[in-house]
Amino acid sequence: MHILVVEDEHKTADYLSKGLSESGYRVEVGRDGYEAWYLIEECEFDLIILDVMLPGLDGWQLLKRIRRRSQVPVLFLTARDAVEYRVKGLELGADDYLIKPFSFVELLARVRTLRRRGPVREAEYFRVADLEMDVLRRRVTRQGERIGLTNKEFALLELFLDREGEVLSRTYIASRVWQMNFDSDTNVVEVAVRRLRAKVDDAYTPKLIHTERGMGYVLEARA
Template identity: 40%
Template sequence: MAHILLVDDDYHIQQLVSHILQGAGYLVTIASDGKEGLSLFNRSDFDLIVLDVMMPHMDGWEFCTTIRKSSDLPILFLSAKSQVVDKVKGLKMGSDDYLTKPFEAIELLARIKALLRRYGIQNTGVISIGKIILDQCRYHVNFNGKEIDLPLKEFRLLFKLAESPGRTFTREQLLADIWGMDFEGVDRTVDVHINRLRDKFPSALAGFEIQTIRGLGYKVKIIDEKKK
């Protein structure tokens, strides 16, 4: 599942674009200005950035220039600045595409898909690990041949871990990616959801286990049947 960073200070645009992208099977993380976007970029892995121009603290121009010093991640400007000179400026600064507001959902998705395809990033929305298959488009889990449903947060948490077996995710990363930066719940939220997943998918049956990395967070480990 491709992970998209949306950087825009307009709440209504945030909600609209998030709804469109999540409906198409993408994972979306939101930043309200370039400064927050840069902080998120340095803490999480993303596959593409959708970027506004006019924002407080750090505008899109500066954000794009900063990102291009260290990364060639695809960047799509999504801006109300519709003059040709603005589009040319965005492309000269290193963006890959420029779409003006207002926009049609179908065109936004087409441009994002084209950029991800150009960079070789797939977004099938379906992954398998151990004896389960996770379908992000339907939020369904096939476990040992049986279809089961999970609460949304549990599904997204398991999908996040299963996308990168062996990689350790900190609690802070998981909270930011699954619950959002504005989440104000208890500190043990991630732990509680992890325990629920462990209860539902015992390692002996699921073919994988969710390991606790002391002082850091969690990772998924695939169980090698040959070593049993």
Template identity: 40%
Template sequence: MSGADTKGHVLIVEDEKNLARYLQLELENEGFTTDVVYDGPAGLAKAYENVHDLILLDIMLPELSGIEVCRRVREVSQIPIIMITARGEVPDIVTGLDSGANDYVTKPFSIEELFARIRTQLRRKETKGNQDLLIGDLRILPNARRVFKADKEILLTPREFDLLNFLVQHKEQAVSREQILSSVWGFDFMGNTNVVDVYIRYLRNKMEDGSSIKLIHTVRGIGYTLRE
């Protein structure tokens, strides 16, 4: 959490200023600290500061949609994101979740429901943050962004770590090059999917290093999967 005296630091990105103020007052009364912004670019800039524990993110925002903000945040952070939608239509919800959101609430919502969802996400974050990930003979420290093999550290570039983290989060699943490119490089990346193959090769060279244990497997006609 952001501080010993608070329950957490929440970023509110909501263009309805009355609702934003209401959320701010309720959260602060509950013991949270908050930042409030009213459009997509400001929300993205604040999220990039990496000082928050959770983001409340409206879908319908000026200049840059909440979906777009969520996708870009997911390129660099796994911070919990709760989307706020006015319509509650299935396509909005699905798009929000597919863009990387952890949960959603539909306007109008009760503050008690929102608090319950916030508590759930913060508990999950704390649990995940305290757990090392063990894959084969690898030990991955997500918060520290470090990887060890048999207690010897493997030095990864930020992009290599993000790629490995994506594969770990989708362990045992076949993911396409397009999915990897969108999630790790970002939907607006102007290159082609060949860059995925290049970075997979980098990871294999560093992680496997002549070992008989192969973790990253090619799925013919689809892409890649990570499995023990």
């Protein structure tokens, strides 16, 4: 998912860029309205996170231009908390409106919600090597043998399969599966991955879940 953050306050822009990147998203930053519009014309984005008070084009003007061009989801993230501003943003075509200061966990939840509203359908079936997952029937097999998983193990495996071949950080996994900020003193991700491996990997060849030291985990069939 490719996200454009339009934010002129450098500390907030850097915080958003770092947090969203660590959560697995590809992020570009526009520091003012005109720079953001240039990026929008040059790139295709899946979501735009937009401040109201910007140099050059303000958020209202930029949103009007965006809506003449596309229906990409737009989330206003601004300190303008009066009801009339929220109403104005939604009437101009924004999909959501979040007030600063904000919780990053809530921001991620809203990003996920807007992504689900998009035209992309969630996958219903995955297969990698001899590992198969039927999402709708909540059925996982390997070499034709049924594997019983807990709800969190199923969600973790579905995430790995959906992002096959991509290295997923512990921060991203924690935010997607447990909807929480990652605490470096918590080993919940490592424990969950170890238990999942015991069920889907230990008794089978080839191994599919791999550790990338200092980076995270990846699911893929390797020669």
